[in-house]
Amino acid sequence: MATDLESATRTELLRRAREQDVPGRSSMTKEQLLEHLGSSDGAGADGDGAPGEDATVRGDGRRPVHSRVDAFHLLAEARARGEMVLIPRMLTGNDRRVHVRETVREDHETRIATGDLEARAKFDKLAGSVFQFFRGTNLLFYRDLVGEDSRLPTVLALGDVHPGNFGVMPSSDNVPIFSVNDFDDAYYAPFTWDLKRGAVGFMLGAEEKGDLSRKKQRAVARRFVQGYVDGIASYAADGREQTEQLRLDNAPPLIADLISSTLETSRTEWLAGLLDETRRGFRTDEELVPVRSRREEFQGIVDRFIAENEVRVPERAGRMQVKDVAERRGAGTASLGLTRYYVLIAGVQDDGTDDLLLEFKRARRSALAGLVPPSGYEVDKQGDRIRHAQRVHLVDGDVFYGSVDIDGLSFMVRERAPFRDDISLGSLSTGDWKDYAEICGKVLAHTHAMSDESGNIDYDVEPAILDAIGGRELFIDDILRFAEEAADRVRQDHEYFVADHELGAFQNVDVVYR
Template identity: 75%
Template sequence: MQSDSLESTSRTDLLERARAADIRGRSAMSKAQLVSSLRELGPSDGDGGHRGDGDQPEDDGVIRRDGRAPVGSRVEAFRELAEARARGEMVLLPRMLSGNDRRMHVRETVREDHETRIATSDVEARAKFDKLAGSVFHFFRGTNLLFYRDILGEDARMPTVLALGDVHPGNFGVMPSADNVPVFGVNDFDDAFYAPFTWDLKRGVVGFMLGAAEKSGLERKKQRAIAQRFVRGYIEGIAAYATDGTEQDEQLRLDNAPPMIAELISGVMERGRAEWLAETLLDEHGTGFRTDEELVPVSSRRAEFQDLVDRYVRENDVAVPARAGAMRVKDVAERKGAGTASLGLARYFVLIEGPRADGTDDLLLEFKRARRSALAGLVPPSGFEVDRQGDRIRHAQRVHLVNGDVFYGSVDFDGHSLMVRERAPFRDDMSLGSLSVGEWKEYAAICGRVLAHTHAMSDENGLIDYDVEPAIMEAIGGHDLFVDDLLRFADEAVARVRADHEHFVADHELGAFRSVDVVYR
């Protein structure tokens, strides 16, 4: 491979070649770094790239016994629409559909997004659809792809950040830091993707309005006031980081958090690890997982998962803390019924024996199949690409959080990319149903500021190669107009989500999600 051909190759193709050559750390490399790494390999090693799972739909198609094939994924078709819209061309957006056309679009998108889970008659997939049918807010949370196809290619002129991808009031919370102390921040990176900063804000204003309506029964005027506080909290945060540049050191802990968050952190610190393990995870002897509707022990796979844990530690360069002992796998269980968007995807709990070896200081690692980001192929082209799904999620956590969970990582297993994180006794989120109107506003402003912090880290630890905060402030322009634009977007989007939910419920009752779309000969 000649160096000049490498220079002219797109970053996406360079990533494919780097993946084929097993170059570590490729997801976080700039194009120049990828070229340099591939050049060092010589002409043969980096030449055989293949199309990785970052370019594929979340679920692989299933060929039925009768020879019928699933309808081809619409991922590429929507990618082309997004690119056309980003170029300024006139494009028919899904949100312009109405009546039966919109109902069919909702049905087809949900089926496509869950193709494997439906085709294999996954029990948890059916449970997920029941959950979505029973709640507008859960429907919103579990149909991210539907939401983002409505804004495909939008805001191409806006500054790009490493977006969280699924902003709503339930995706902020308390989690362990690298120092094993509780911190508050964004806590779900499954859909993280490089996108215009406004995409997170649009998802967020809709999420806060729907959350306030469903969890607290608040009427529209109060919903809008809460959403407005979320946006203004974001603006205030970005403005502060543009001025003082403190984002690299900022972390919300018990000693510096606002009173509402300090109370949340204090609450999760009251229960010790031994009590948490005994009450929620371990059997009566403390030797392994208990058996219940959420945990199904698969102890026979301990040796297999020991090999997986050893490889995960090695591939992620995990600095194993003393509290993890020798990283010995004590037990393994399948985790059932967890999540909303990811319900029905493989998820394992792995118990790591602590130094005392008496069941009082064990660690819990979660291995979860990484989904394709709902934003993939829909964002305006930016030149910032990602690699395999688990790598993408790990990259986002390391960018977004200052000294976050030391165990956050990724590893391939059974042909899939898995993300890994620690589950700790002090992992919790806000009880939204207990918030007053004033508390909702305070919480929304805090979350807006936290989101600003994650975006501000995009040029510190991420792939953004310019000072992002001043660019965002310039793009925002007049604050009142910017806020009003987002609230008007939210008004329409909330109404659309409610109408889509009605379509979904009607189809669900008629059995529409028991089979996938197929092509007949």
């Protein structure tokens, strides 16, 4: 059997993996498929060896992984009803440390179980920085909010607000705009969930990237929340959210400078950094691994993506011809280790100077799923949920933003562009941090205001939010007090994580024994 596998093509290995319902098969290299199929050949084999005699065994021969998804869903419903229940942020000491460990393991079960090298790189990255730990442990953060603020208005929340998730990206007209730029965890939730995570994110970012004192961190977070409140009040008064874009010609100086800097590199220069000397395909290095054998396969995927998402293909994209495909490695923080592909699309010029680049990124369950108070506004499929959020949050955003299934797995799709960039947090002065926080607060208000325009909310969002806010100073103070306590909790959780990481806690997953 092993000899047969070694002589098989990747297509044949994928066929066998489909027959055995191997999870994550489409993202595996040929070597990973060989290893997984070889280890599955023996009855009852597990990634870490055969299960013990007392283990509950799944249909595929593996022990079930310990999951608390259902338990937290019930907890969210109970808390939303106003029941007095214990929530994770009330835990202290060893109980909290074990909760952090179990949540991180559960969140990364698939990547740990398959021995994903990028999962190990991610844990190393999280151990080295409190801010990166915060960015990479969204599930941990939202389990602390389980069922919270059920009486407040629901919006299509971004789900992962922090200073690094705002930036410059292409509009439908292929010009740079500034807005929120990461929709992976978007979900219908109380509007305060984005504010709470955002305030914590700006505190921790200002501390680590700006070396600001606690007092200045609070001042930065205050400007973020104040910017949001002012933004919501403005949209309630004039209703201009359906047409507003933040562009070079109307952006505040800090953002105008960022947009200008992204225009300094031409598409030709930008592509030169990604392609080989022939300019017909991707270069090969530790970040890009060409998989030219899959070019025909991805042509079919691209054609299906265009049809399913009803993309209005611009003239600059020609016939949407796939020139090359590469795996993109080492990108992201929370998403580090999730499969990504870069697909090179031929432009209209024969010399390749105007080619397009599409990114296909594996979509996963939102960290907010099952934790928000029940609302009835959910969007089910992962890639569809992300596509829905981008189309709601942005006015005339990236025309290629969408979703497609690849071998049964959901992927989100977007265009990469030479002017896709975010601000250098380490270069911001104290004044810049405050200005940037206020701008991002107003941008977040714009995305929330769109929830009843192109989203699923069936009531006027802005007046409802203003009514829920009530006295502004008290509301802002409530958010800031939450954020200070939460930021301290993140710092303590990071210490627990680092200690456990050094002891090898994230090399295995939690399994269920009977």
